[in-house]
Every structure is written in structure tokens, then in C-alpha cells.
Amino acid sequence: MNSIAREAGNTPARRKGFWRTLLGQWQLMLMSVPMLLYVLLFNYAPMWGWINAFRDYSNKRNVAKGITPWCGLSNFEWLFGRPDFIQSIRNTLAMSVINLVFGTVSSILLAVLLNEVRRKSFKRTVQTVTYLPHFLSMVIVVSMAQNIFASSGPINGMLATLGAVKEPVFFLGEGKYFWWLVGVINVWKEVGWNTIIYISAMTAIDPSLYEAAAIDGAGRFQRILHVTLPGIKSTFVILLIMNIGHLMEAGFEIQYLLGSSLVRDFSTTIDIFVLEYGTEKLNIGVATAAGMFKSVVAIVLLVGANLVAKRLGEDTLI
Amino acid sequence: MSVTAVPSMPKKRRKRQDRVFPVVNAFVLILLMFITLYPVVNTVAYSFNDGTDALRGNIGLWPRVFSLKSYESILSDSSVYQAAWISASKTVIITLLNLFWTGMLAFALSRREYVLRKFITTVMVLTMYVNAGLIPNYLLISKTLNLAKSYWVYIVPTMFSCFNMIVIRTYIAGLPDALVESARIDGAGDIRVYWQIIFPLCTPVLATVALFVAVGSWNSWFDTHLYCGGQKMLHSLQYLLKMKLATTQASANAAKTSADALKSTTQTTPITIRCAITVISTVPILVVYPFLQKYFVTGMALGSVKG
Numbered sequence: 001m002n003s004i005a006r007e008a009g010n011t012p013a014r015r016k017g018f019w020r021t022l023l024g025q026w027q028l029m030l031m032s033v034p035m036l037l038y039v040l041l042f043n044y045a046p047m048w049g050w051i052n053a054f055r056d057y058s059n060k061r062n063v064a065k066g067i068t069p070w071c072g073l074s075n076f077e078w079l080f081g082r083p084d085f086i087q088s089i090r091n092t093l094a095m096s097v098i099n100l101v102f103g104t105v106s107s108i109l110l111a112v113l114l115n116e117v118r119r120k121s122f123k124r125t126v127q128t129v130t131y132l133p134h135f136l137s138m139v140i141v142v143s144m145a146q147n148i149f150a151s152s153g154p155i156n157g158m159l160a161t162l163g164a165v166k167e168p169v170f171f172l173g174e175g176k177y178f179w180w181l182v183g184v185i186n187v188w189k190e191v192g193w194n195t196i197i198y199i200s201a202m203t204a205i206d207p208s209l210y211e212a213a214a215i216d217g218a219g220r221f222q223r224i225l226h227v228t229l230p231g232i233k234s235t236f237v238i239l240l241i242m243n244i245g246h247l248m249e250a251g252f253e254i255q256y257l258l259g260s261s262l263v264r265d266f267s268t269t270i271d272i273f274v275l276e277y278g279t280e281k282l283n284i285g286v287a288t289a290a291g292m293f294k295s296v297v298a299i300v301l302l303v304g305a306n307l308v309a310k311r312l313g314e315d316t317l318i
Numbered sequence: 319m320s321v322t323a324v325p326s327m328p329k330k331r332r333k334r335q336d337r338v339f340p341v342v343n344a345f346v347l348i349l350l351m352f353i354t355l356y357p358v359v360n361t362v363a364y365s366f367n368d369g370t371d372a373l374r375g376n377i378g379l380w381p382r383v384f385s386l387k388s389y390e391s392i393l394s395d396s397s398v399y400q401a402a403w404i405s406a407s408k409t410v411i412i413t414l415l416n417l418f419w420t421g422m423l424a425f426a427l428s429r430r431e432y433v434l435r436k437f438i439t440t441v442m443v444l445t446m447y448v449n450a451g452l453i454p455n456y457l458l459i460s461k462t463l464n465l466a467k468s469y470w471v472y473i474v475p476t477m478f479s480c481f482n483m484i485v486i487r488t489y490i491a492g493l494p495d496a497l498v499e500s501a502r503i504d505g506a507g508d509i510r511v512y513w514q515i516i517f518p519l520c521t522p523v524l525a526t527v528a529l530f531v532a533v534g535s536w537n538s539w540f541d542t543h544l545y546c547g548g549q550k551m552l553h554s555l556q557y558l559l560k561m562k563l564a565t566t567q568a569s570a571n572a573a574k575t576s577a578d579a580l581k582s583t584t585q586t587t588p589i590t591i592r593c594a595i596t597v598i599s600t601v602p603i604l605v606v607y608p609f610l611q612k613y614f615v616t617g618m619a620l621g622s623v624k625g
Contacts, residue, residue, distance in 0.1 A: 021433050027508035029434065032426035035419050035478055036438050042458070042475055043445040049454025110350070113343050122344070128611060129351045132358075135603050137537030139559045143596045144357040146566065147364060147589075152375020154360065188354065220339045245447055253540065257563060271452065278453040279544070291451030302447055 053292045057285035068285070075289040085290065088273040091179070091266060092294075095250040098183040100243050106187050107194035108232070112224055114195060115202045130192025138253035145185055145258065146172065172258070175266040182254055197239065198232050205231035241309050245302030248294045270294050358600075365389070365593035372590045388594040397550065398558065398595075405555040405599075408472040409535045415477050416531045417524055423478075424486035425512045429498075442480045456544065466545040469552060476535065482527045489523035490516060525613040533603060555599045562592040 022029070056071035057063050079085045110130070117123040133141065147153055151168035159165045171177050209227045218226065252271040259267030268276075270290060278287030359379050364372055368383035392398055426432055427439050459475055460466035493516065501511045517524075539556035546552040566588045 018433060025432055025434075025508070028426045028429060028432045031422040031509065031512065032432075032434065032438055035423045036441060038419075038478055039442060039445055039480075042455075042478075043448075043450070044441075046450035046454035046458045047448075049450060049457050052453070052457075113347060116339070116343055117347070118340070122347075126347045126351060128608075129354050131611070132604075132607065133354060135533050135537075135607060136600060137539065137556050139537075139539050139556050139563060140596050140600055143559060143563055143592055144361050146563070147360055147593070148357050150375055154356070154376075154378065157376060188357075192354070220336055257560065274452050278456065284453060284457075287453045288451070291453055295449055295451055299448060 049288060050292050052284050053289035055285050057283050060282075063282075071285070075285045076293070079286060079289055079293070084268065085273060087265060088268045088270050091255075092248060092250045092269040092271075095179050095182050095255070095269065096247050098179055099186050099250065100247070102183045102187050103190060103194060104236075104239070104243075106191045108198055108229075108236070110191055111195040111198035111202065111232075112228060114199060115228060116220070116224075127192065127195075130195070132192070133189045134193035136189070138257060141185060141189055142254065142257040145181075149181065173260065173262040175263045178259070178263045178266040182251070182258065185254060185258075186251070197235060201232040201235040202228060237309055237312070241302070241305040244305040245298060247301055248298045361593045361596050364590055365597045367590055369590045385590075388590040392591065392594050392598065397553070398555075398598075400551060401553050401555045401558050402598075404469075404472075404552060405536060406602075408469075408554070409532050411473055412476055412535045413528050413532045415473070416479070416482065417528055419477060420479070420483050420527065421486055421517065421520065421524060422509075422512060424483050425490055425516055426508070427483070428487050428490040429508070442483060446480050460545060467549050467552070471545045472535075472538075472541060472552075472554075475541075476538075479531070482530060485527060486520065486523050489520060493519060522613050525610055529606070529610040529613070532606070536599075536602065555595075559592070559595045559599055562588060562595055566592050 052068075053075055054070055054072060055068040056074070057068055059067075062068065114123055114126060117126070149155055149171040151170055155171070156165070156168040159169065169177075171181060205227065209231075210223055213223045213227050248270065250269050250271075252269060255267045255269050256272055256275075259272075271294075274287045274291045274294075277283050277290065356379070360377065363377050363379055363381050365388055366384055366386070367377055367381040368385040369387060371383040423442075427435055427442075429435065455475075459471060463474070465471040465474060497515055497519075498511055501515050506514070537556060539554065539560045542552065542554050542557040543560065
């Protein structure tokens with residue numbers, strides 16, 4: 001507790017003593033401590049469950065009797081010997097990298113285009129429309145995607161009209177399309193929403209920079225390249241760090257809902273692997289180990305990206 | 319882009335670039351709006367189409383053979399009403415609880431003199447990055463707390479989100495300090511200061527957070543899937559749709575060609591039913607969206623400021 005008092009710095013705590021100040025702030029405590037306890041219970045206490053990663057749940061008869069012996073790292077060893085676990089890591093990384101690249105490029109592009117629109121009402125209309133899919137649930141989105149990408153759907157219709165394909169493409173049932181399908185659907189759903197943050201960074205750019213550039217003879221494209229894009233650089237870096245920290249989260253709902261037995265080699269992410277082993281095959285030890293692996297890698301990625309950003313002299317997250 | 323490589327362009331070219339660009343830009347943005355709205359309208363068109371006819375596919379923005387059969391069959395199903403009730407009630411309860419607790423917490427953590435401020439903030443912010451994972455959470459909720467198969471599993475685990483807290487806190491930090499100070503000098507306690515002075519001023523940001531929470535709750539299906547899959551009375555609207563999704567997916571896979579699918583189905587087919595449920599579960603969002611839209615852009619921009 002001493003460290004907290006020290007952290008409070010030169011607040012009244014130093015003069016009056018930590019506990020007396022705290023007592024005087026009982027109303028603030030009443031407003032905040034219940035949620036602190038709540039978070040400790042729902043976000044931190046479950047980490048205790050990580051010990052299950054080091055227990056053996058493979059013998060069903062023993063598990064039924066409540067006997068789950070310690071087994072050291074053998075759950076992890078078993079996992080990394082499984083081709084389907086390695087495959088799920090591959091799928092997770094592939095889809096999150098596709099999402100990251102597609103998502104970032106498309107939203108910056110759209111933000112730049114919106115920033116160039118002079119007529120306010122048109123800009124607002126585009127924003128209203130493109131934000132909308134963000135609020136639709138993944139179930140709804142996948143339901144719509146089933147129509148759009150069906151063998152008799154509009155995409156196939158368009159491809160046939162253009163003469164690009166002879167037979168309808170079976171988008172939803174072939175593994176090689178799955179990652180890209182997820183990328184495209186995610187862009188459709190989130191591109192508008194993700195521009196918000198870039199547009200707010202762009203409004204912070206000093207308009208005199210644009211004027212100066214124009215006087216120096218810069219055209220539209222040059223102004224975008226030399227004024228707008230540098231203006232959103234720090235926002236871009238912060239978002240990149242956050243996203244790298246979430247690289248192990250390729251999303252879970254879309255793969256689960258859009259996937260099927262036909263594409264499972266490409267749709268199974270780490271989360272789906274965990275769900276299958278934990279709730280269907282009931283091997284809690286292995287499932288916890290896989291989930292723990294994911295969480296630990298995510299923390300390492302976040303801290304690493306943060307360090308790199310610090311080196312580059314950019315704003316950091318933590 | 320060769321244009322950008324040239325340091326100073328001839329005047330004529332620059333002018334043409336400045337004139338053509340807005341037109342191309344507007345065209346691209348209109349195309350984008352079309353792509354965004356097409357799947358939505360397409361789904362509505364399917365939902366109003368005749369079931370057997372819909373199997374032929376190729377329905378665009380308007381139903382080919384108009385029929386209300388899908389809606390009739392859904393609206394005569396009592397499980398849909400039960401699911402709508404579950405979805406609506408949990409959304410309202412969760413939203414109110416979130417606003418109540420998150421607002422107060424955000425206010426407490428915005429007071430610079432609060433000695434626990436830094437400690438609690440750190441604990442909260444870490445939850446955005448560190449997650450125990452699915453199985454430990456599942457064990458806590460279903461085994462330790464025994465919430466599975468009850469309505470409470472929708473409410474209790476979703477009462478707080480750190481992101482929303484930061485959004486509100488940033489907004490409060492932007493209000494003048496004098497508001498709180500003068501009220502404190504007049505003898506008001508922190509709780510009173512919050513509810514009588516800060517809370518009314520926070521309406522825009524609270525509306526934003528309410529929208530986030532309500533949409534998140536309305537859209538969730540995985541909690542039902544994980545904890546209440548066997549309890550028919552506790553199914554939410556999204557979960558009903560999810561089950562329909564699984565059946566159409568399966569039948570589409572079983573019969574790769576639409577000819578086979580035509581043979582196997584005679585009455586109202588799952589495709590139109592699925593689209594009708596999709597429409598029904600989208601409508602509430604479409605209704606509240608325009609009203610709250612003006613708030614959430616400011617809210618999002620605030621939340622982007624780092625914790």
C-alpha cells in the first residue's frame with residue numbers, strides 16, 4: 001500500500017497521511033471500489049484457472065472421480081505435437097494479418113477521401129451509411145454474406161457477366177477462399193467505423209499547412225501525401241501497436257459462424273480450437289494450455305510493439 | 319502515382335487534377351455506399367420473396383415473387399416472441415447497470431486528489447489487454463458462480479467495460495474543474511456532485527456509451543450458445559438466427575447445386591426464413607441508430623485518446 005501512497009505524489013496524501021486522506025474520500029471509494037472488486041472477480045480471478053494447464057484431464061474416468069494429477073508441461077508438449085493446433089495458429093495469424101493490412105489500408109484510404117469532400121451534407125451521408133454495418137451483429141452479417149457469396153448470388157452473377165468464370169465459384173465451401181472472405185467481410189463491416197479515429201486526427205491538422213502547400217504549388221495528391229498522411233502518423237502508430245497486441249485475436253465469431261466442415265482446415269482459429277477441446281472434447285487441461293499460450297504471446301507482442309514505438313520516439317500505449 | 323514525383327507541376331495540369339478529383343472522389347464514395355447497403359437491401363428482398371422461388375437465387379434489390387409467408391410463419395412462432403423479450407429485457411437491464419456503475423467509476427477516477435486513482439486505473443486498463451481466456455472464464459461463470467442456465471448469466475458478467483469507462487472519463491476531464499470545486503466548497507459530497515452536476519452534463523457521452531452497450535448486448539449470441547444452449551426459454555433473437563444459419567449452411571453444403579436443394583424442399587425454405595429473422599433482429603438497431611448517431615462520433619474520438 002505504501003507504493004500507492006508514493007504514486008499519489010504531491011496530493012494531499014503526503015501532508016495528511018495516506019489512510020486519513022483515504023477515509024476522507026469514502027464517497028469516491030463508494031463509487032469506485034465496487035467495480036474494482038467486480039473486475040478482480042471477473043477479469044483477474046479466472047487467471048487462477050491457468051493452473052489447469054498443468055493438470056492431466058485426459059483420463060475421463062479419473063476426471064469423473066475428481067482426480068486430475070499434475071503433469072508439468074506435458075499438455076503444452078502434446079499441443080505442439082498436434083498438426084491441428086499448429087494449423088490453428090497459422091489460421092489465426094494469417095487472418096489477423098489480412099485483417100490488419102486490409103483494415104488499416106482501407107480505412108486510411110476512406111478517411112483521406114472523406115477528408116477531401118467539401119460538401120458537409122454529402123460527407124455526413126457517407127459517414128452515416130458506412131458506420132452502419134459496425135452495429136450489425138456478426139450473425140446478421142454472416143447471414144447476409146451467405147446470400148451475397150452464394151453460388152447463385154450477386155458476386156457470382158457479376159463474375160459470370162464479366163466472363164471471368166464459367167462455373168459459379170463455391171466461395172463458402174472452399175478453404176482457399178476462406179481467409180480472404182473473412183478479410184473482405186471485416187472490411188465491409190468496419191471500414192467506416194475505423195475512419196472515425198483517422199478523421200478526428202485529420203481535423204486536428206492546422207489548415208494553414210494546406211494553404212502553405214497550395215501556395216508552394218502542391219496539387220491535391222501532393223497535399224494528401226505531404227500534409228494529411230504525416231498528420232495522422234502518430235495515430236497510425238498507436239493503432240498499430242494496439243493491433244499488434246491483438247494479433248492473436250483474429251476474431252472468433254466470424255470464423256465460427258461462416259466456417260463449416262468443408263473449410264475447417266482454414267477456419268479453425270486458436271479460439272475455436274480451445275472451444276472444441278474445452279466444451280466438446282472436455283479436455284480442460286489442453287484447452288486451458290492453448291488459451292494460456294495465446295494470452296502470453298499477446299502480452300509479449302504488446303510489450304514488444306510498445307518498446308519499438310518508444311525507440312522510434314512515438315507515443316506509446318503503456 | 320507519377321504526379322506526386324514531379325516537384326512543381328505545370329499550372330494547367332494541376333488545375334485539371336483539382337477539378338477532376340472531386341468528381342472521381344464523389345463517384346467512389348457513392349459506389350462505396352452502394353456496396354455497403356446492397357447486402358442489407360438484398361436480404362430484405364429475399365425475406366419478402368416466395369420461399370421456393372428464392373432457391374433459384376439471383377434476387378437483387380427487389381423480391382421476384384412477393385410473399386409474406388416467411389414473416390407469417392415467424393410471427394406465428396411463440397419462441398420468437400420469447401426470444402425477442404429476452405433480447406430486449408437483457409439489453410435494457412445491462413445498459414442501465416453499465417451506465418450507473420461506469421459513470422460513477424469514471425467520475426471517481428477523474429478526480430486528481432483521489433489517492434486510489436492510479437492503482438484502480440492501472441487495474442482497469444490492464445483488463446483491456448490481458449485476458450484469462452475462454453475456459454477459465456467459463457469455469458468461473460458456470461462452475462464457481464453457478465450462473466449457467468439462468469437469466470443472470472446475461473447480466474452479471476457484462477456489467478463493466480474499461481473502454482467505455484475511459485470514454486466517459488475523458489469527457490469528464492474536459493469539463494471545467496471549477497464545477498466540482500465550487501460545489502465542494504458549498505458542502506456537497508462527491509456522490510452529490512456527480513449526480514447533480516456532472517451526470518446531467520454528461521448526457522452526450524452517456525448516450526454514446528449506452529449505444530455501445532445496448533448494441534453489444536442486443537447482438538450477443540455466444541453467451542447463449544455457451545451457457546444456455548439447452549434452455550429454450552432463455553434463447554435470444556440472435557441465437558435463434560444463429561441456429562437458422564447453421565441449418566441453411568448445412569443444407570447448402572449437403573446440396574452443392576441448387577437443383578438438389580430444389581428437390582429436397584417443398585414448403586417455405588430456410589433461406590427466406592433466415593432472411594426474415596435477420597431483418598427482424600436488425601430493425602431495432604436501424605431504429606435507434608439515426609437518433610444516437612450524432613453523439614457517438616464525438617464519443618469515439620474521445621475514446622481514442624489513450625487511457
